[in-house]
Amino acid sequence: GNSVTQMEGPVTLSEEAFLTINCTYTATGYPSLFWYVQYPGEGLQLLLKATKADDKGSNKGFEATYRKETTSFHLEKGSVQVSDSAVYFCALLSGTYKYIFGTGTRLKVLA
Amino acid sequence: DSGVTQTPKHLITATGQRVTLRCSPRSGDLSVYWYQQSLDQGLQFLIQYYNGEERAKGNILERFSAQQFPDLHSELNLSSLELGDSALYFCASSVHRDRASEAFFGQGTRLTVV
Numbered sequence: 757g758n759s760v761t762q763m764e765g766p767v768t769l770s771e772e773a774f775l776t777i778n779c780t781y782t783a784t785g786y787p788s789l790f791w792y793v794q795y796p797g798e799g800l801q802l803l804l805k806a807t808k809a810d811d812k813g814s815n816k817g818f819e820a821t822y823r824k825e826t827t828s829f830h831l832e833k834g835s836v837q838v839s840d841s842a843v844y845f846c847a848l849l850s851g852t853y854k855y856i857f858g859t860g861t862r863l864k865v866l867a
Numbered sequence: 868d869s870g871v872t873q874t875p876k877h878l879i880t881a882t883g884q885r886v887t888l889r890c891s892p893r894s895g896d897l898s899v900y901w902y903q904q905s906l907d908q909g910l911q912f913l914i915q916y917y918n919g920e921e922r923a924k925g926n927i928l929e930r931f932s933a934q935q936f937p938d939l940h941s942e943l944n945l946s947s948l949e950l951g952d953s954a955l956y957f958c959a960s961s962v963h964r965d966r967a968s969e970a971f972f973g974q975g976t977r978l979t980v981v
Contacts, residue, residue: 788967799869799957799972807967853963854923855970859909
């Protein structure tokens with residue numbers, strides 16, 4: 757079946773460091789891919805998305821590229837801020853219109 | 868504000884009891900999803916409804932049931948509650964216009980079973 761695998765957290769970085777959170781997926785067909793962010797005490801918010809191979813989603817300095825050849829959708833940011841501390845979820849939307857989420861990666865950014 | 872409303876925000880109840888969680892989707896969204904998020908766990912998909920009909924089922928226990936009403940709001944019923952059912956329960960909705968349609972999440976209901 758369809759699945760999403762994320763790197764285990766927590767990830768702890770200093771402010772202005774480079775961030776990569778790995779995400780790989782298994783799916784039949786051509787899923788759409790998403791990154792969601794969950795701040796403490798809140799629901800999930802869409803961060804960015806990509807719907808086909810080689811698409812790059814971007815928002816608030818975060819980027820992820822849909823790589824079909826490696827079935828990956830890694831999240832990157834060039835310079836993290838304390839305010840980026842949150843849990844990040846990779847997700848895919850399959851043809852059955854079911855969103856499949858990874859286990860989430862907690863990011864902690866230190867000042 | 869995502870436009871998805873969940874009530875109540877917090878719920879404390881005893882083992883063996885039954886509770887109902889309510890979700891109002893964004894205006895125009897036909898699909899509603901329910902997810903369970905336990906401590907330090909990812910999101911477990913429970914069930915999906917589309918325009919009143921059950922569309923997909925995930926790891927939903929037999930003690931749990933859900934429905935979507937004609938006005939598109941949804942309710943998740945949890946019965947014979949156990950300590951292990953303590954979790955955050957999220958509702959999400961989507962318009963499902965195409966493959967790019969994202970899901971919008973509510974703030975969640977935190978259920979504590981004591």
